[in-house]
Amino acid sequence: MASVNSFGSRGTLDVNGKPYEIFRLNALAGPGLNVASLPYSLKILLENLLRTENGTDITGDDIRALAAWDANAEPNREIAFTPARVVLQDFTGVPAVVDLAAMREAMQALGGDAARINPLAPVELVIDHSVIVDTFGSKSSFEQNVDIEYGRNLERYQFLRWGQSAFHDFKVVPPGTGIVHQVNLEHLSRVVFTQENDGVVSAYPDTCVGTDSHTPMVNGLGVVAWGVGGIEAEAAMLGQPISMLIPRVVGFKLTGxxxxxxxxxxxxxxxxxxxxxxxxxxxxxxxxxxxxxAVPLANRATIGNMSPEYGSTIAIFPIDDVTLRYLELTGRSPEQVALVQAYAKEQGLWHDPQVEPRYSERLELDLSTVVPSIAGPKRPQDRISLSESKKAFRGALATFVDEPKQKPQGYDKEVAESFPASDTPSRSESDSRSPQPTDHVDEAPVSGLRARDPISVTFPDGSHGQIDHGSVVIAAITSCTNTSNPTVMLAAALLAKNAVNRGLSRRPWVKTSLAPGSRVVTDYYDRAGLTQYLDALGFNLVGYGCTTCIGNSGPLIPEVSAAVNEHDLSVVSVLSGNRNFEGRIHAEVKMNYLMSPPLVVAYALAGTMDIDLFNDPIGTDGDGENVYLKDIWPSAADVAAVVESSIVSDMYKSGYADVFAGDERWRQLPTPKGDIFDWDATSTYVRKPPYFHDMPRNPEPVSDIAGARVLAKLGDSVTTDHISPAGSIARNSPAAKYLTDHGVAPADFNSYGSRRGNHEVMIRGTFANVRLRNQLAVGTEGGYTRDFTQDGGPVVTIFEASSAYLAAATPLVILAGKEYGSGSSRDWAAKGTVLLGVRAVIAESYERIHRSNLLGMGVLPLQYVPGEHAQSLGLTGEEVFDIVGITILNEGRIPSTVKVRAGDVEFDALVRIDTPSEASYYRHGGIMQYVLRNLLAR
Known part of the structure; x- marks a missing residue:
């Protein structure tokens, strides 16, 4: 609570006879202070400042600056935001707890009280990223995958059980429960938070940060929440406010x-x-x-979930009657629902469709113009109207296969040129509104691109199939984005029912899976009598968690994998997820498309992307008659009727009644004891990290960078999926060698994500994505670079080069293009970078989270001045770099630019340290060191 109350805003709100202490926004009045017209999201930030005002980190001037927000000004005012809680998933949560355990040891070593390292804000971790689709297509798939998951992750789960007992206010949702964002939406989010101190109950907006970039999913509930790196989340857990600039706010008006x-x-x-x-x-x-x-809450959550795909910090909907109905449906208490309504209306947070707040920028969308769409083959923003999908696929395919020896009959070069992979089509005037046939024109099969016939495959059950470029080999209903939405999930099940009733089946080369975001999904499938139809098409339950969307796809069908590798086929995954970056879904699958759950089922039936679902038959029925998508697509009325009859509040109440307890297997796990973790020197999952090794009580002065070499020279849109280790561990990789040397068999390598608590594995996988193209090592794909400690600079793995540079005490830099670090908020994209010896990154532009994470690990983010880039400056990456002007930070100032000398080239680079707090993190060598020293000083 605020120790200072400059504006006299503390008051009382009575809700059905119960008093709550609140900090009233209408207490802010006077010249230039127009709180009523502030955007909804900024009102929540303003309340946060009023409630936490302390005269130092948060002052009256900060509050006035936000209350007098100039919608048209560029962000230049720093404020300190204190989230009500922190949400973690296990991939990012394990290293966060590892770091806290190491901080406790470091605090003790420096003579401080180890117990000071403890969450000061509620922390909730959901284990959802560890299940892998090892088995599929049978009624036992779920149990088998869970068994394998526990076998692989025993050390990690025991470690999290220790954390749950060792740290205060730290709760763990066990495996097999659901996806963190859906659990957050359906259960953890309060919308209005309450806290009791000395007999007084305070009410304030629920806000949170999470170690997953899709944390904004709960923006659909009106909760201000966004994704941060694990290191920034750790600071929030330890009571450190998050420094941020008052942002620009884009108003997006919806009609129809x-x-x-x-x-x-x-x-x-x-x-x-x-x-x-x-x-x-x-x-x-x-x-x-x-x-x-007109936008249901589940649709709002879907839109919020995709916020990182379009790059915004949040994408929020205000509170209204739709919010209240969802809270009631999902089992929130009547008292909580009444509090949300009363608080929102009292504080001006209730949505009035006739009022238009002041916004920095405005957009508008008529919902009636939205048409069936997919996105791909490698970026979520590359939308394709479903009516154009076949044409767009063929155009994109040309960039994924070798040039044809001869141009096949029917293959139109204009098709390829009109839809390049980086510029897929937008909606045109001719788009149809739903899957209906139009005039059909026969086209040649895509096999002609390689001037050979499709590959015949025989499967163990005796079935046969022919696979080719564009064959769909993974069809996954997965990810928090859509599995939280009953309408699209039930649409998928109804489509499956209609397909089965027409005698259709999935193609035998398609690996199908169903991984819902919570157990409620399978409850309403069972209640509606639809589970059997999904099972009949191979969409059996494989787990409750993130699977294919994060690369936990498991192996392809063996016969398919063999054909893909032998013939270098460009095959396809289709998934109801939010990410389809190169190399993310599966190392053997080059093209990946995002789509709704019913379309995932449709493409599993078709077995290929080389199909026009508006015109081409999706299969044939028992009588040999063609079946089209329109024949089996459920109507909106049919879906609505099933939603109404099959979803009840008791499902959510019973499903979340004892959510933190877990099953018998979880409860029986042996759990380490004690406040200080006893590190196991033989563990290959959890190891003490090196960040605090020999750390002095006071930071050393920062220095300029001299004699640096380039570790990687990268192009545009290099994502954290390219940088951070994710997915399976290749058997010929540096990480595999480390594990083998430590006695781990290849079958037990598990995934990079599951081994995030072991920095030795993770640094060996940083920049090792199979689709990474390092321009310094021309002709290679994957984690390769040149080692200039050796004559001629031979091509070696990035880890081998890093080791040589570290041994020679040579600092490293990364050169990059636009949107560097877009994608998930992976702390290991920054942690791995610094542990490889990188001191600075020079890019044309950054995604918000990764730039922040680099600073949080003590890596300097620099940016070319507008109009300049590596190519215009003639940089090859073979130069020796000096970066001069950093030492101004020792004087308490932030340099706007630094001078970079690269061989004979000299240029200025912008310093992307955007706030004084970020400057402090950099001076201390990282945010964790900064927090530790501050706690030690107290």
């Missing part, structure tokens, strides 16, 4: 309603495309207008 045949997925892909085109990186997006009431 979705037409028949269009889904929430189509809507979010349309919004993603629009906002990427507009440019919203680092901004708040806020939806308003008369169309908001």
């Amino acid at each position: 309603s979705l037409p028949e045949g269009s889904t929430a997925t189509d809507l979010v892909l349309t919004i993603t495309e629009r906002l990427r085109q507009h440019g919203v990186v680092g901004k708040f997006v806020e939806f308003y207008g008369p169309g908001v009431a």
Whole structure:
């Protein structure tokens, strides 16, 4: 609570006879202070400042600056935001707890009280990223995958059990429960938070940060929440406010309603495309207008979930009657629902469709114009109208296969040129509103691109198939984005029912899976009598968690894998997820498309992307008659009727009644004891990290960088998926060698994500993505570079080069293009970078989270001045770099630019240290060292 109350804002709100202490926004009045017209999201930040005002980190001037926000000004005012809680998933949560355990030891070594290292804000961790689709297509798939998951992750789970007992206010949702963002939406989010101190109950907006970039999913509930790196989350856990600039806010007005045949997925892909085109990186997006009431809460959550795909910090919907109905449906208490309504109306947080707040920028969308869509083959913002999908696929395919020896009959070069992979088509005037046939023109099979016949494959059950470029080999209903949405999930099940009743089946080369975000999904499938139809098509339950969307796809069908590798096929995954970056879904799958759950089922039936679902038959029935998608696509009325009859509040109440207890297997896990963790020197999962090794009580002065070499020279849109280790561990990789040397058999390598608590594995996988193209090592793909400690600079792995440079005490830099670090908020993209010896990154532009994470690990983010880049400056990456001007930071000032000398080239680079707090993190060598020293000083 605030120790200072400059504006006399503390007051009382009575809700059904119960008093709550609140900090009233209407207490802020006077010249230039127009709180009523502030965007919804900024009102929540303003309340946060009023409640936490202390005269030092948060002052009256900060509060006035936000209350007098100039919508048109560029962000230049820093404020300190204190989230109500922190949400973790296990991939990022394990290293966060590892770091806290190491901080306790470091605090003790420096003579401080180890118990000071303890969460000061509620922390909730959901184990959802560890299940892998090892088995599929049978009723026992779920149990088998869970058994394998526990066998692989025993050390990690025991470590998290220790953390749950060793740290205060730290709760763990056990495996097999659901996906963190869906659990957060359906259960953890309060919308209005309450806390009791000395008999006084305070009420204030629920806010949170999470170690997953899709944390904004709960923006759909009106909760201000966004993704941060694990290191920034750790600081929030330790009570450190998050430093941020007051952002620009984009108002997105919605009108109309979705037409028949269009889904929430189509809507979010349309919004993603629009906002990427507009440019919203680092901004708040806020939806308003008369169309908001027509957007169900699940659709709002879907839109919020995709916020990192279009780059905004949040994408929020205000509280209204739709919010209250969802809270009631999902089992929140009547008292909580009444508090949310009363608080929102008292504080001016209730949505009024007739009021337009002041915004920095405005966009508008008529929902009736949204058409069926997919996105791919490698970026979520590359939306394709479903009516154009076959044509767009063929155009993109040309960039994924070798040039044809001869141009096949029917293959139109103009098709390839009109839809390059980096510029897929937008909605045109001719788009149809739902899957209906139009005039059909026969086209040649894509096998002609390689001037050979499709590959015949025989499967163990005796079935046969022919696979080719474009064959769909993974079809996954997965990810928090859509599995939280009953409408699209039930649409998928109804489509499956209609398909089975027409005698259709999945193609035998397609690996199918169903991984819901919570157990409620399978409850309503069972209640509606639809589970059997999904099972019949191979969409059996494989687990409750993130699977294919994060690369936990498991192996392809063996016969398919063999054919893909032998013939270098460019095959396809289709998934109802939010990420489809290169190399993410599966190392053997080059093309990946995002789509709604019913379309995932449809493509599993078709077995290929080389199909026009509006015109081509999806299969044949028992009588040999063609079946088209329109024949089995459920109507909106059919879906709505099943939603109404099959989903009840008791499902959520019973499903979350004892959510932290876990099953018998979880409860029986042996758990280490004690406040200080006893590190196991033989563990290959959890190891003491090196960040605090020999750390002095006071930071050393920062220095300029001299004699640096380039570790990697990269192009545009290099994502954290390219940088951070993820997915399976290749058997010929440096990480595999480390594990083998430590007695781990290849079958037990597990994934990079599961080994995030072991820095030795992770640094060996940093920049090792199979699709990474390092321009310094021309002709290679994957984690390779040149080692200039050796004559001629031979090509070696990035880890081998890093080891040589570290031994020679040579600092390293990364050169990059636009949107460097877009993608998930992976702390290991920054941690691995610093542990490889990188001191600075020079890029054309950054994604918000990764730039922040680099500073949080003591890596300097620099940016070319507008109009300049590596190519224009003639940089090859073979130069020796000196970076001069950093030492101004020792004087308490932030340099706007530094001088970079690269061989004979000299240029200025912008210093992307955006706030004084970030400057402090950099001077201390990282945010964890900064927090530790501050706690030690107290």
